[in-house]
Amino acid sequence: MARLNRKCTRRGVSLVEMSVVLSxxxxxxxxxxxxxxxxxxxxxxxxxxxxxxxxxxxxxxxxVAQVTGSNSPAVVFLxxxxxxIHGSTVSVPTGVTPGSGNAVTVTVSVPYSDVxxxxxxxxxxxxxxxxxxxxxxxxx
Numbered sequence: 001m002a003r004l005n006r007k008c009t010r011r012g013v014s015l016v017e018m019s020v021v022l023s024x025x026x027x028x029x030x031x032x033x034x035x036x037x038x039x040x041x042x043x044x045x046x047x048x049x050x051x052x053x054x055x056x057x058x059x060x061x062x063x064v065a066q067v068t069g070s071n072s073p074a075v076v077f078l079x080x081x082x083x084x085i086h087g088s089t090v091s092v093p094t095g096v097t098p099g100s101g102n103a104v105t106v107t108v109s110v111p112y113s114d115v116x117x118x119x120x121x122x123x124x125x126x127x128x129x130x131x132x133x134x135x136x137x138x139x140x
Contacts, residue, residue, distance in 0.1 A: 030120045037117035038125060041083065045108050046131040048077040048090075052106035053133045056096050064092045067106060074108055087111045094134075102137040 052074030056067045066072065068090045078085050088110045096104055109130040116125070 027122065030118055031123050034116070034118050034120055034123055034125070037115075038112070038129070041081075041110070041115040042129050042131070044077075044081040044083060045110055045129050046133070048074045048081070048083075049106050049108040049131040049133040051077045052090060052108065053104060053135045056092060056104045056106055057135045057137045059098075059138050061096050062098055064096055067092050067096060074106060078108070078110075083110055084114045087114050097137070100137060103134050104137050105132055105134040107132040 052067055052072060055061060055073045061067060067074070069075070072090065074090045075085055078088060078090075088108065091107045091109075092104065093107060094103055094105045107130065109128050111128050112125050113119075113127075115129070
């Protein structure tokens with residue numbers, strides 16, 4: 001009879017060990033997926049800022065509204081990549097002053113909650129993903 005109890009006890013220990021290991025593996029898997037997704041979305045935001053500044057430095061762009069409007073390349077890029085624009089901001093802190101050689105910076109910010117994959121709350125993630133890109137203005 002004692003032998004049967006030892007066997008059942010071992011089976012119970014195995015079950016407890018498996019549940020601990022599986023919960024750790026699940027946490028690691030969700031963490032890897034969430035951070036991979038975060039890096040993908042971060043790179044897409046950098047590309048949106050790059051598209052916006054490439055447009056902003058052209059000679060025919062004379063106002064910030066052209067760069068931040070709903071038809072601007074940065075906003076179109078965000079839409080194409082599936083990033084919601086309702087909470088996102090596209091800004092041009094330097095302005096788009098005409099004249100060759102003037103630096104133009106475009107900044108794109110997106111709340112991380114808008115692009116989160118799992119929303120797994122145990123992982124530290126930033127509140128916003130932000131990218132800034134600068135280029136020199138083209139033209140006369």
